[in-house]
Amino acid sequence: AQKVTQAQTEISVVEKEDVTLDCVYETRDTTYYLFWYKQPPSGELVFLIRRNSFDEQNEISGRYSWNFQKSTSSFNFTITASQVVDSAVYFCALRGPNSGYSTLTFGKGTMLLVSP
Amino acid sequence: GAGVSQTPSNKVTEKGKYVELRCDPISGHTALYWYRQSLGQGPEFLIYFQGTGAADDSGLPNDRFFAVRPEGSVSTLKIQRTERGDSAVYLCASSALAGPSTDTQYFGPGTRLTVL
Numbered sequence: 337a338q339k340v341t342q343a344q345t346e347i348s349v350v351e352k353e354d355v356t357l358d359c360v361y362e363t364r365d366t367t368y369y370l371f372w373y374k375q376p377p378s379g380e381l382v383f384l385i386r387r388n389s390f391d392e393q394n395e396i397s398g399r400y401s402w403n404f405q406k407s408t409s410s411f412n413f414t415i416t417a418s419q420v421v422d423s424a425v426y427f428c429a430l431r432g433p434n435s436g437y438s439t440l441t442f443g444k445g446t447m448l449l450v451s452p
Numbered sequence: 453g454a455g456v457s458q459t460p461s462n463k464v465t466e467k468g469k470y471v472e473l474r475c476d477p478i479s480g481h482t483a484l485y486w487y488r489q490s491l492g493q494g495p496e497f498l499i500y501f502q503g504t505g506a507a508d509d510s511g512l513p514n515d516r517f518f519a520v521r522p523e524g525s526v527s528t529l530k531i532q533r534t535e536r537g538d539s540a541v542y543l544c545a546s547s548a549l550a551g552p553s554t555d556t557q558y559f560g561p562g563t564r565l566t567v568l
Contacts, residue, residue, distance in 0.1 A: 340494075371556075373559070378561065379541065379561050379562050379564075380559060380560065380561040380562070381495070381543065381545075381559035382559075383556055383557070383558060383559075386556055427494050427495075429494070438483070438485070438500045438502075438507060438508050439485070439497040439500060439508065439511070440487075440495070440497065440557060441497075442494030442495050442496070443494050444492070444493055444494050445492075445493075445494050
């Protein structure tokens with residue numbers, strides 16, 4: 337079975353602080369894909385990034401960066417110099433052949449609150 | 453349209469009633485997914501369509517839930533004899549190709565269903 341754990345239920349930071357959201361996953365698949373989605377108060381899930389299990393290079397996109405470590409089954413997400421607009425619930429998700437590659441298994445999400 | 457659209461945005465019904473939730477995917481996307489998100493939880497997979505056929509309906513909780521996609525575009529999720537436990541946000545997503553390395557699921561804003 338596949339499982340995604342986001343141990344941090346809620347994080348509060350002050351604007352301009354850096355913040356890291358943790359994601360740990362479990363899968364028996366050797367090939368799989370990991371995702372991060374953002375869910376602002378409006379409710380729509382916004383795609384942020386997809387990584388495949390063969391690519392362990394860290395990725396940076398503006399203030400966002402992702403650290404994928406296969407050895408610890410983690411795919412952590414860091415926001416640098418956080419802004420109020422970053423306030424949202426962030427979900428980590430996993431997809432692999434055990435799910436027919438068709439479905440995403442989500443964690444419970446981490447609510448990030450950035451105050452001015 | 454530019455993104456996935458869902459109607460209605462909110463639906464309030466009484467226990468035992470029948471409801472239909474509609475999803476209009478991104479134009480040209482062949483794969484369509486339904487998820488259900490309960491309060492404080494991540495989305496949970498319900499059913500996935502490739503074209504007109506349901507390729508995987510393993511997430512439907514029971515036979516009161518049914519979904520169709522007769523022309524391979526718009527999909528309708530149907531819930532019979534609604535129960536209070538069906539209250540949740542129902543999310544629809546679509547992707548260009550349901551393949552392991554090419555597709556990313558893009559989500560709509562969801563329909564918030566409340567069963568009184």
